[in-house]
């Protein structure tokens with residue numbers, strides 16, 4: 001898979017270092033509380049798995065699968081619930097765990113949904129933030145890294161369902177995208 005990469009933007013070591021830091025910050029922020037971490041499938045899986053191991057307080061975890069992207073690199077702009085939570089969010093401190101915020105459409109939909117369901121608080125932690133991709137005004141509470149306005153893959157992020165299992169984040173060679 002490494003041969004398919006044009007460039008590695010964030011190394012495995014840099015990711016793991018940042019995840020430790022985010023875990024410490026969240027542990028301090030929610031000390032004495034029992035937050036509900038909501039991982040957004042499928043992309044947030046590696047980040048969620050690593051992050052919860054760095055959080056030193058009790059947390060409950062659940063997953064939601066929403067979809068706004070087609071097979072390629074362009075958002076359809078439409079958010080659909082593919083799998084809902086099994087947990088009630090009413091009265092809970094919800095922490096949404098994302099791999100990337102790009103247009104912001106997925107997240108703004110989820111934030112509104114959890115507020116409507118009467119969460120006590122809703123905050124967002126994302127590994128990657130791509131501010132140049134925004135279509136709605138949204139700033140995450142915590143973001144690991146800012147990425148440029150390019151389609152990135154790895155550590156959960158896919159291109160046509162591949163590359164999620166890379167331990168780093170990078171950009172593919174142009175011929176890989178063109179081949180699709």
Ligand SMILES: O=P(O)(O)OC[C@H]1O[C@H](OP(=O)(O)OP(=O)(O)O)[C@H](O)[C@@H]1O
Pocket residue numbers: 040041042043044066067068069075098099100101102103104105106107157158
């Ligand atoms: O800010 P946005 O433009 O809404 O993009 C971000 C969302 O898009 C990706 O998910 P996707 O819908 O591709 O599903 P996946 O996680 O299963 O790949 C990513 O994992 C985020 O959830």
Ligand code: HPA
Pocket residue numbers: 069100102103150151152153157158159
């Ligand atoms: O840059 C990206 N890569 C993969 N999936 C994505 N979903 C939104 N932006 C991206």
